[in-house]
Amino acid sequence: MHSFFRFVQTEEPSGLFHFQKVIAIPTKKAVKPLVEHLTPGAMKILLEQPERSCQKGRRDLTLMSVMYDTGARVQELIDIKVSDVILENPAVIVLTGKGNKTRRVPLLKNTVSLLERYITENRLDKQWKNDYPLFTNNMKNKLTKEGIAYIIVKYVESARRSSTLVPSKVKPHMFRHSKAMHLLQAGVNLIYIRDFLGHVDIKTTEIYARTDTETKRKAIENIYPDLIDSNLPDWNRDQALLSWLSELK
Template structure:
């Protein structure tokens, strides 16, 4: 079979058996075209390629400045393509099976300063002369942002909170997180008061959700909440591009660590299955300390003068 025909069969299999999207098919087609061109320059046909030749292509991608994530995705494509050839009897092995993907780049989470969070919460107040709908919208914003920041909830965990999850005499919320794992998280007094204010306002709607949408039978959607957050951000004088529910979760974790919280306790509060996930916040603290030294230490800010004195 011609090389192009093998690729076509592979893409047809992805579309038929795995319902791959058009974008995925285009990406895989481009990946295999790039690999084919590299191998052709070495006088090698993809169907006969060896592991070291495929590894050379991946290394060339990295040298060309492509991100680790892109290289990892292209390796995934190779593994699937050669597994397909193996199953079809075209090859007797999968030369890409044991190739290692590059480690993903460690991106530090974005977070707000404590003063920015305060400004955001203060901006949840309804304007003077507000309508009933505007006042309720302010209650939704305040309750949601207080709970997100006070407890580090994921947005899906917040929006799917049942109405009965909130009890005036209970300082804890039972959260069902990823993988169905349950955890108890404490809520601050101000967060509980904000949530109870919304609870009382919506009593007549008889919704099963603490944050009901326009249809009381359904929970508030992520898109509707994003609009509320955008409005509050503008009133607080913050760039809405910097705001998201996850930024508030990151702010919760970063601020707790900054005030001496234990990493294991933070893991439990965030609902991380692996503490390695929680440890990203220690990197945030390390980066902040590094910036503080560079900004305020006299030897760090005056390298030229230091060099003259020691010269």
């Protein structure tokens, strides 16, 4: 509304006084939601769920590993083509994000191994399959957002049978948030995390720094001396106090 009336006041100066009153209305303050993410332990448990002895399980493991390792948005993951996967050293995946902007994201060695086996098993290493989607459903069509959400929910339910570390609701975008938080906790500079995630503005990336209270606590402990003495005398040995307490009966 503010933007609209800023525009209107330049087009219709006669109503400037009334438009200014609208613009002066303060913006409603709302509580900013915390960034939902998984701990490293919870992510490890979740990635252990797919059955590696069957082809679909291997696909799901590779898909979730790539989604976490690259911090890809769900649509970016869906749009990955075989030609976007470069496994020669240094291994990277080319992601196409918002505004059709591309970025090259490095891959860790375990994810590279999964991708090599997945591409070979599904015979995607042929030149004429370069434009094929990397991940497909049972009909060999490109996966949908709903399809990826279904895969994650399935393994969340499986993980929760043996552990409470994994929350009951895990959305696909939480993989991206989790990667960003884990990079931050590992000491990676926000500038690198911004480029890794494909953010245009560093302010978008700063939400992870505001959320990560554990990193803040460790930083404060490293910088400031411990001035507060937590050692307290044992009141059981204070005879004067014990005598006073006994008189209260």
